[in-house]
Amino acid sequence: MKRPASPWWTAPQPIWLIAALLAWLLATAWMRLLMAPDEGRYGGVALAMLHSGDWLVPRLDGLPFFHKPPLFYWIGAAAMSIAGPVEWAARLPSVLGGAAAAAALFLFLRRWSTVRLALLSTVVLVTTPFFFLGAQFANLDMLVAGCISATVLLAAGAALAREREEPWRALLAGAWLFAAAGLLAKGLIGLVLPAMVIAMWCAATRRLGALRLALWLPGWAVLLAVAGPWFVAMQLRYPEFFDYFVVTQHFRRFASSGFNNEHGFWFYLPVLAGLTLPWFAWVFVPRGSDDATNDAAARHRQPDIDRLMWIWLAVIVVFFSLPRSKLVGYVLPALPPLAYLIAQRVLAGRPLETLLPKVRAMTVAAAAVCIGCVIAVMVYSSPPGSRLRLPAGQAVAPGEQVLMLDTYNYEIPFYWNLREPVMVSDDWKAAAEDTRDNWRKEIFDASRFDPARAARTLVDRKELAEVLCVPRTTWIVGANTAHLANPWLHHAQLVVVNDGLAAWRFKGSATGDPHCLDTVPFPDPAAAPAPAHTTGTNGGNG
Structure with a gap:
């Protein structure tokens, strides 16, 4: 029946x-890429917790990040320990x-x-x-x-x-x-x-x-x-x-x-x-x-x-x-x-x-x-930082450093699966007086809890030569027009670019010459790359 x-x-x-x-x-x-800034920020903090092995202190770019408590990061880091980033x-x-x-x-x-x-x-x-x-x-x-x-x-x-x-x-x-x-x-x-x-x-x-x-x-x-x-x-x-x-x-x-x-x-x-x-x-x-x-x-x-x-x-x-x-x-x-x-x-x-x-x-x-x-x-709503993927076969190798020019893209450490904090170049003296709620204030507030680490990661614009003119490779992330304000970037290898950002590999100076950036002549603007129009694996959605 x-x-x-x-x-x-x-x-x-x-x-x-x-x-x-x-x-x-x-x-x-x-289905979709991480959005800026929230998803990149919180996903990046969780991944940094996993990579550092310090499950007690949430860190943004290696600096103690106390905007919020750690439960979200604990769950996210545990999930990434199984599935990856x-x-x-x-x-x-x-x-x-x-x-x-x-x-x-x-x-x-x-x-x-x-x-x-x-x-x-x-x-x-x-x-x-x-x-x-x-x-x-x-x-x-x-x-x-x-x-x-x-x-x-x-x-x-x-x-x-x-x-x-x-x-x-x-x-x-x-x-x-x-x-x-x-x-x-x-x-x-x-x-x-x-x-x-x-x-x-x-x-x-x-x-x-x-x-x-x-x-x-x-x-x-x-x-x-x-x-x-x-x-x-x-x-x-x-x-x-x-x-x-x-x-x-x-x-x-x-x-x-x-x-x-x-x-x-x-x-x-x-x-x-x-x-x-x-x-x-x-x-x-x-x-x-x-x-x-x-x-x-x-x-x-x-x-x-x-x-x-x-x-x-x-x-x-x-x-x-x-x-x-x-x-x-x-x-x-x-x-x-x-x-x-x-x-x-x-x-x-x-x-x-x-x-x-x-x-x-x-x-x-x-x-x-x-x-x-x-x-x-x-x-x-896919931000440039989520879409700036390194070409197949390329990755930041151990011993190489990453520097972001005049911005901090929360999604980059997540999608590049970076295990070490990046350096961030900005006018940090002016940032100390900035009361707006943005990435600059978040990182500067975090720096107060660990000044020693901040001294290694927060780079003033005037100190770029000190961190770049070293016998090691530096991956540089910035706006896709950053070469106009930084002509020394034409001496670097353009690796990937999309409609907002670009990444370069700068080999530095084998002899540690502190004036290596000064030796780069200003190029003919007509010879500069046109990053905003580059497509393919360097600028797609990955």
Whole structure:
């Protein structure tokens, strides 16, 4: 006898769902090159951690880099130790953060709401273009969003389980564990934001007694045991760590208007509306009655779940709307509650037999938009540093050095798989007074933690002869017009060039002549190469 087909809202087993989430988020994580600056920066720091063998101190070009804690780099470096410096390994921390957020949302709603709302909320979340791209972008935002989401949902689940006299300690311990992971992912917001959401939810639902769970000593023990050692070790090794990491990177950055990407208070409203299409369109569809269910307990809890999601959404959006400096990825933690609210709107009061075709069509359309966005980014957003690949058979040999002229291209160390820091030539005295948030300030700030190493890697323009006129080969990376301002480059071998950058091999001076750059005559400009028009293996996408 043929078994009847399972209803569409019957969810698969959690282990299979989580595997499907990972497969979906990883499906296109390998397709596109690393973008500048974020993906090149964070992927490069993770690779440098692997090559150096120092898994404690994140380093940017060999210098201690304390903009953010190390969890992203630990995961990325571990993945690269297996797969090598490939794009999907650099993005794996974000993929795992997205999978954690989606899995936590499904498991929480399956237990405390309805199965069909749990399943649809998860489908909406993972096929939202904003979420999908965020989970395949190698920066810290999705990793901390996953930690925040899991912390909120585990803590709320612990409070609800405690009310029903069900086992709650494991849930609460899990919330503290993910809070510790959030601290190691991006700092204080990994702890502060979930605490704000849960505290406001407890107040709104008159669960003031549940606030005592914040004093649960085993939870604090988990937090301190997991997150504490790294912060203590950094403070002991670098006495200025606390002031830079906590005061500057958290409080001064939040309050200051001197950073990049300044936008108005309203900025995140169109961001959330536009980047969650086509699902966001359901907000404008007239709502029917509440989602029907035969579970009386679920109906009784539904208002509390609704309040949790609304408070969660509002806290994230308002918190990140306060500072003038705003980046799109900051509000990724708001997507799980928004997905729930959209799914609730889809289901409310609509017959299941007529709803299924619409849900399937919307899911396919949303998934197609996700894939299309990845392809569009792949085609239109490949930075020159990602495309500057060395020709087959050429590589930076041991003992050779790399110097970047007047810029630091984050992607070069990753794609050239460099094992040693590069030298960076710039006007570093002027850089000390530069308050703009850019590569120059990042490297200069990092140099303060290791002046001895910085003296070897940060080269003033006037000192170029000292580092180039040596009996060793130097690979030089700069703008593809750098030969116009540096005529001595015509004495070097042009190795690779694309529409933005070029690389040369400079053999230096076998005798160590400190005036080797002065002996290069200014060439006839008509004889200069035309790098912007060079194609083939020297300028392709590799």
